[in-house]
Structures are given as C-alpha cells and as structure tokens.
Amino acid sequence: xxIIIQSLKVFKDFDLKTAKRLRLQYNQYREEYFELERQHxxxxxxxxxxxxxxxxxxxxxxxxxxxxxSHAINTSRIIIFSKETTKKNQTHGPGKSTN
Numbered sequence: 001x002x003i004i005i006q007s008l009k010v011f012k013d014f015d016l017k018t019a020k021r022l023r024l025q026y027n028q029y030r031e032e033y034f035e036l037e038r039q040h041x042x043x044x045x046x047x048x049x050x051x052x053x054x055x056x057x058x059x060x061x062x063x064x065x066x067x068x069x070s071h072a073i074n075t076s077r078i079i080i081f082s083k084e085t086t087k088k089n090q091t092h093g094p095g096k097s098t099n
Contacts, residue, residue, distance in 0.1 A: 016083045019076035026073045033066045 009018055040058050043051035051058070 014079060014083075016079060019079040019083075022073060022076040023080065026069075029069045029073075030066070033062055033069070036062050036065075 009015055037059070040051065040055070040062070044055060
C-alpha cells in the first residue's frame, strides 16, 4: 500500500523526487505481484483447501493491486514528463531542439 501513499504524494505535491523513486521501484512491485501469484498457484497445486475455495477472489485481489500499482507508476511518469518538458521549454524555448 506504500505505493498508493507515495503516488498520492506525487500527485498532490507534484513531487519530482518521489515520482522518480516510484518509477525506479516499479519493477520491484511488479516482481512482488508475480511472487504472490506464484505462491497462490503453488498452494493450488498442493491442493490447499482454503486456497482452492478462494482462488478466484485471491487472483482478483492480486490483479487489482497490480492495476493500482500501474496507475500509481503512470502518475509518476506523467509528473516526470511534465516537469522535464517544462524545464526543457524554459531552457530552450518551446519546440526547439536540445541537440
């Protein structure tokens, strides 16, 4: 849930530092969700009764967490792009090449 809190801070404060940190953490979050799925399928393979009866719900929660994470990272990407574009326009003027 930390990613949601960080994303809200990025969005609220237009915080470039937190946005960049979130973007860098994306692969870590993605791997964590894949690990949750792997553990779930391992439990299914082992025929853990509680896992079998709640499988659909469990997978939906993992999927929703992955979607929330993706949206949080996209918010960060938008903030970074916006800040970089603004900085570029201030330095070189709109539409001018930096090459």
